Amino acid sequence: xxxxxxxxxxxxxxxxxxxxxxxxxxxxxxxxxxxxxxxxxxxxxxxxxxxxxxxxxxxxxxxxxxxxxxxxxxxxxxxxxxxxxxxxxxxxxxxxxxxxxxxxxxxxxxxxxxxxxxxxxxxxxxxxxxxxxxxxxxxxxxxxxxxxxxxxxxxxxxxxxxxxxxxxxxxxxxxxxxxxxxxxxxxxxxxxxxxxxxxxxxxxxxxxxxxxxxxxxxxxxxxxxxxxxxxxxxxxxxxxxxxxxxxxxxxxxxxxxxxxxxxxxxxxxxxxxxxxxxxxxxxxxxxxxxxxxxxxxxxxxxxxxxxxxxxxxxxxxxxxxxxxxxxxxxxxxxxxxxxxxxxxxxxxxxxxxxxxxxxxxxxxxxxxxxxxxxxxxxxxxxxxxxxxxxxxxxxxxxxxxxxxxxxxxxxxxxxxxxxxxxxxxxxxxxxxxxxxxxxxxxxxxxxxxxxxxxxxxxxxxxxxxxxxxxxxxxxxxxxxxxxxxxxxxxxxxxxxxxxxxxxxxxxxxxxxxxxxxxxxxxxxxxxxxxxxxxxxxxxxxxxxxxxxxxxxxxxxxxxxxxxxxxxxxxxxxxxxxxxxxxxxxxxxxxxxxx
Numbered sequence: 306x307x308x309x310x311x312x313x314x315x316x317x318x319x320x321x322x323x324x325x326x327x328x329x330x331x332x333x334x335x336x337x338x339x340x341x342x343x344x345x346x347x348x349x350x351x352x353x354x355x356x357x358x359x360x361x362x363x364x365x366x367x368x369x370x371x372x373x374x375x376x377x378x379x380x381x382x383x384x385x386x387x388x389x390x391x392x393x394x395x396x397x398x399x400x401x402x403x404x405x406x407x408x409x410x411x412x413x414x415x416x417x418x419x420x421x422x423x424x425x426x427x428x429x430x431x432x433x434x435x436x437x438x439x440x441x442x443x444x445x446x447x448x449x450x451x452x453x454x455x456x457x458x459x460x461x462x463x464x465x466x467x468x469x470x471x472x473x474x475x476x477x478x479x480x481x482x483x484x485x486x487x488x489x490x491x492x493x494x495x496x497x498x499x500x501x502x503x504x505x506x507x508x509x510x511x512x513x514x515x516x517x518x519x520x521x522x523x524x525x526x527x528x529x530x531x532x533x534x535x536x537x538x539x540x541x542x543x544x545x546x547x548x549x550x551x552x553x554x555x556x557x558x559x560x561x562x563x564x565x566x567x568x569x570x571x572x573x574x575x576x577x578x579x580x581x582x583x584x585x586x587x588x589x590x591x592x593x594x595x596x597x598x599x600x601x602x603x604x605x606x607x608x609x610x611x612x613x614x615x616x617x618x619x620x621x622x623x624x625x626x627x628x629x630x631x632x633x634x635x636x637x638x639x640x641x642x643x644x645x646x647x648x649x650x651x652x653x654x655x656x657x658x659x660x661x662x663x664x665x666x667x668x669x670x671x672x673x674x675x676x677x678x679x680x681x682x683x684x685x686x687x688x689x690x691x692x693x694x695x696x697x698x699x700x701x702x703x704x705x706x707x708x709x710x711x712x713x714x715x716x717x718x719x720x721x722x723x724x725x726x727x728x729x730x731x732x733x734x735x736x737x738x739x740x741x742x743x744x745x746x747x748x749x750x751x752x753x754x755x756x757x758x759x760x761x762x763x764x765x766x767x768x769x770x771x772x773x774x775x776x777x778x779x780x781x782x783x784x785x786x787x788x789x790x791x792x793x794x795x796x797x798x799x800x801x802x803x804x805x806x807x808x809x810x811x812x813x814x815x816x817x818x819x820x821x822x823x824x825x826x827x828x829x830x831x832x833x834x835x836x837x838x839x840x841x842x843x844x845x846x847x848x849x850x851x852x853x854x855x856x857x858x859x860x861x862x863x864x865x866x867x868x869x870x871x872x873x874x875x876x877x878x879x880x881x882x883x884x885x886x887x888x889x890x891x892x893x894x895x896x897x898x899x
Contacts, residue, residue, distance in 0.1 A: 310518070310558050311345050313551075314504060317522060318494050321502055340383035347384065348601060350377055352464055352489055355607045358614055359463045361411035363404055366618075371397040387612075392619035403629065405621040409700060410607065410614055414462045416712060417606075421458070421737050422779050423450055424744065426752050429775040436756065436772060443755050447483040457485040458740075461591050464488035466603030469751050470505055471587040471758050481758035483751070485591070493590055493602055494524075501525060503586050509568060516553040517568060518560060521546065523586045530581055542584040547577050583767060587758055589750050593743050610703055617699045624692035631689075708733040730781075737781055745776045752776075804828050 308316070338344055350373070357369045370393040378385040378394075388394060396402050426444065428437035444450075461467050468491035472482040486505055494502040502524035509517040528543045550571065551560035565571040592603035607614075642651035701710055709730045752774045761767055793811045796802040802810075808824055816824065 307554070308560050310506075310560065313520065313560060314492050317502070317504060321494055321524060322496055340381070342381050342384075344600065346377075347381060349489065354611065355463050355465075355605050358410040358607060358611065359414060359459070361406065361408045363406040366393050366406060367397055367404060370394045374398070391612075391615045392622070393615060396622075403622065403625050405618065405625045407614075407617045407621050407696075407700075409617060409703065410610075412713065413704070413707060414459050414606070417462060417708060417733075417736065417740075418454055418458050420712070420733065420781055421740055421744075422781075423454065424748060425775075425777045426748055427775055428756075429773045433773065439759065440752055440756055440772075440774075443480045443483075443759060444752075446478060446480050449483065452483065452485055457591055458744075460485075460487055461593055461603070462606050464603075465592070465594070465596060465601060465605040465608075467491065467591040468493070468503060468505065469589050469591055469747070470503075471751070471754050473758060473762050475762070479762070481755050481762065483755065488601075488603075491590075500586070500590065503588050503590070505588075509570065511568065517563065518551045518553055519571070520549045520551070522548075523588060525584055525586065528579075528581070541582040544580040544583045544585065544587065545577070546579075548574060549576075580761070580767075583757075583770070585750075585754055585757065585770075587754050589747055589754075591747060593740050606707055613699055613703045617696065617703065620692055620696050620699060624689065624696070627689060627692065704732075706732070708736055734781060741778050745778075748776045749774045804832070 341347060353369065357365050360366075370391065373385075374389065374394045374397050378389055393404070396404055426440065428434075428440055457467060457469075464487060466488050468486040470484045470486060470491075472484060474482060490506045492504040492506075493500060494504070502522060505521040505523075507519040507521070509519065511517070523544065523546050525542050526545050527540050529538055529540050531538050548565065548571075550563045550565050550568065552563050552567075553559070554561055565574050565576060590602065594604040594606075596602065596604040596608075639651045642653070644650065645652055697715065700713075700715065704710055704713070704715075709732045711730050712733045753770075753772050756772050757767055757770060760769070789811055793802065793807045797804075797807045804825055808816075808821065808828065812821070812824070
């Protein structure tokens with residue numbers, strides 16, 4: 306059986322669905338694809354293009370658009386007419402051009418990734434502390450933080466979608482293995498907007514350089530089972546895992562069916578696994594934004610921005626070449642240039658290092674005197690300001706709908722206070738909230754499945770299908786510690802915050818359990834001490850004696866006046882300084898005494 310990758314996915318979908326439904330009228334789809342020869346190749350090229358821009362390497366961009374200009378755009382010449390006029394595509398046909406890449410696509414993605422931060426994933430119930438530790442061990446062993454920050458989140462921003470997969474291999478680890486699949490390595494099948502199957506693709510290569518593709522389909526299907534004890538029949542959901550191996554023949558990705566045993570790495574792999582009475586894929590899509598236009602599962606944040614990225618690089622490159630052309634132009638009289646010893650021809654100056662001494666009245670090559678200077682310098686006047694303004698305008702347009710310019714440090718007035726700065730970052734906060742909302746649902750599902758898979762690995766059965774998993778994120782543009790302290794103290798004194806809540810808000814996750822318990826015990830003791838001494842709202846009580854001989858530092862109260870005057874008076878008597886009268890104090894007299 307020889308088929309293509311897309312045909313295999315289509316057959317799988319037809320086998321599961323019976324027919325493929327769509328909310329888009331096929332006639333509308335045909336109109337949109339009038340000038341498209343192969344929509345699958347167009348979508349594949351988009352993924353490549355997004356990843357090349359994210360790579361942030363000028364050589365990669367030039368290589369991609371050189372190949373696209375020569376090969377890819379010719380397969381769909383009408384559809385790609387606009388891209389043929391890109392700066393990178395046009396400049397790929399010329400050699401003597403200094404091309405400058407802004408690097409902003411990667412900056413935007415990496416900044417968003419860092420701003421969202423790492424989630425805290427744990428099992429919320431206190432009695433499940435052992436389960437929570439198990440989950441932490443599984444995530445740590447899978448290096449979840451690195452997998453999230455360096456792979457899944459940036460790639461989902463760039464490509465639009467990806468997929469999580471939970472595997473197990475007792476030869477490697479006693480814990481489940483968490484994997485992330487890129488957009489081109491995972492497909493999803495939906496029915497009535499419900500996920501009914503996930504298809505993962507793994508590529509292999511043998512010692513002969515032959516390429517193989519392993520399809521792993523995970524689907525949920527209701528099957529009838531018989532209870533061993535009661536003999537009663539019941540229809541329960543089952544997880545069915547099916548694996549098929551194909552050999553890739555040629556660049557067209559035509560597939561030839563093979564056996565799993567044909568590859569030594571897969572000779573012990575089962576073609577089919579059934580987990581009865583289990584309604585989970587042990588995997589899940591990773592999508593932040595749905596795509597309602599193309600035949601894809603998610604939308605990249607680069608969608609609609611590639612034109613502007615190209616304009617930004619064009620502007621940077623023009624500015625770079627302008628700087629080079631603005632270098633002082635020097636006209637040299639070849640009579641005065643150093644001669645090559647072999648050819649006798651004058652040695653022309655270097656492009657940037659031109660060290661020549663000019664003088665007047667020298668003799669020319671025919672022995673006559675030259676009254677003029679041997680070197681004439683001309684400084685071109687070029688407009689750099691317009692390029693800088695255009696660069697900033699383009700970048701602001703790129704960031705619209707993604708993040709606030711203030712997040713990248715653009716047009717941020719230094720006189721703004723912290724509240725004004727946070728106000729400027731509303732768009733960033735909106736984007737962050739959207740991603741956090743989606744990731745929270747995804748990670749609750751994945752963390753729960755990791756615990757289920759662990760039990761399945763170690764006991765061969767599943768006793769708990771739903772764990773109380775919590776996912777929490779740190780706040781963005783958080784207030785300073787001083788501002789937090791003021792807010793917490795006000796709420797704590799008014800009685801609307803408990804001791805535990807006040808400490809957690811104030812310190813966050815910076816304190817371990819031992820330090821937190823120590824701080825909590827200290828606060829409770831101070832509260833009890835304050836109440837026993839008749840203290841009011843102050844943490845240390847309002848009784849001045851409880852605060853030392855002088856009361857609160859700088860406080861103006863009767864206690865301080867009574868304690869301070871005798872001491873000052875005693876000091877003055879010891880030094881022989883007469884005490885000032887009230888008249889002296891009022892008229893500021895006697896300041897120079899002593």
